[in-house]
Amino acid sequence: MRRLITSAIAATLLLGVAACGSTDDTADGDGGSGGPDRVKVGAIPIVDVAPLYLGKEKGFFRDRGIELDVVNTTGGAAAVPGVVSGEFDFAFGNVVSLVLARSQRLPLKAIAVGNSSTGKADADFGGIVVPPGSPIQTAADLAGRTVAVNNLRNVGDTTVRASIRKAGGDATKVRFVELPFPDMPAAVAAKRVDAAWIVEPFFTVARNQGARMIAANFVDTAPNMTVAAYFTTEKTIAEKGDLTRRFAAAIETSLKYATEHPDEARKILLSYTKIEPAVTEQITLPAWPTEINRESVPVMADLMVTDGLLKEKVDVSELLP
Known part of the structure; x- marks a missing residue:
């Protein structure tokens, strides 16, 4: 993972975090041609991201002028350099990956919650x-x-x-x-x-x-721990603020819909994972709140210092929306 983070830093130095998105920098509304903005999102193909796929199917992104392309990653460690280099406009990544990136001075920022623990030891995902x-x-x-x-x-x-x-x-x-x-x-x-x-x-x-x-x-x-978030670069937020807001709004709608329609969240898994339909009926879904649990993020950051992932504490407020 250190190699991946180092690669991301190199990309930042070489590119100045340029081209941080597959959409045209001049098009922060309708793609510049009257059509939707094409947005590439990096996400690991697990149950955590079911709202992302469900929102795409339901048209929540299209309704906000976004044509969504989801690209598989192996986890947050791979998603970080993908966002920094411009391979992805936005990505889904766990909190530890984002805190690590921030400690390496990578200008990343969470824009929406991804998922959380259910808080139940006998019924977590x-x-x-x-x-x-x-x-x-x-x-x-x-x-x-x-x-x-x-x-x-x-x-x-x-x-x-x-x-x-x-x-x-x-x-x-x-x-x-x-x-x-x-x-x-x-x-x-x-x-x-x-x-x-x-x-x-x-x-x-x-x-x-x-x-x-x-x-x-x-x-x-941590109680009801925020596990992951959707994130992007500060450059994207600054230069494509409207697009970022529309994406975050579509994610929030998707999270709420998935929470209220768990059967549809289970069904959408068949479109991007290779599991048997019967298994989708047995799984425990994560919690999909619409806000990050801001108390759990510093807990994770402190554990990272304890475990030697970080040499010193990171100001996680810079990372959070």
């Missing part, structure tokens, strides 16, 4: 799982074990360590390995890793294959 028959009973038992996360030195290992500490274990004795979420159920079932932090819909897939949850790491970290 992700957690730490172990293979069937594993001797691991609690997060404290992860000391000396191998745990899979989707991005190293990011929201996964940070919150897994929070669970370990809460359970009374040694969070410094865990070995983390990087695996894409879709590969985690098979890795856990085959016992190629001792445990995995995994989110829906793959969380349910893993448990259907016999995996057992031992901790709800988001719940252990």
Whole structure:
């Protein structure tokens, strides 16, 4: 992940954060030709971003003059350099990735909430799982074990360590390995890793294959924790303020609609993930509030200092909308 952030910094220095969007800089309303602005958004294909796809299907973006293109990423660590280099106009990224970027002086800013924990330890949209028959009973038992996360030195290992500490274990004795979420159920079932932090819909897939949850790491970290946000560069906000506002408004409408229509949120998963229809009925949906939980972000930032991801505290107020 440090390599990705370094690449993003290099892009910033070379480009001056130029071309931070696929739309024309002179077109901040209707695309300059009477048609919608074509906007490219980077997003990881997991349940968290269901409102994005649902909003596109329902026309919430089109209604605001936006033609949306969603491009798959592996996580927030990959989304950050994509936004900085101009590959994406906006992106979905977890809070840790954004705080890390801000600590590297990358001019990024959240413009809308992405998703949050449900706040329920027995009904969250992700957690730490172990293979069937594993001797691991609690997060404290992860000391000396191998745990899979989707991005190293990011929201996964940070919150897994929070669970370990809460359970009374040694969070410094865990070995983390990087695996894409879709590969985690098979890795856990085959016992190629001792445990995995995994989110829906793959969380349910893993448990259907016999995996057992031992901790709800988001719940252990902070109450109703904001997990991710949609973000862009300060340059885009300054030069394409109207477009940014329209995008944020469409996201807010999409989040509210997904919350009020969970059956449609489940159904839209079939359009961008490779899961069985029956699984969509079993998964736990994340919370999709319309505002960032501003109290949970500093908690994450402090944990990043504790875990050595940051050398010093970051003023997260600069990151938040």
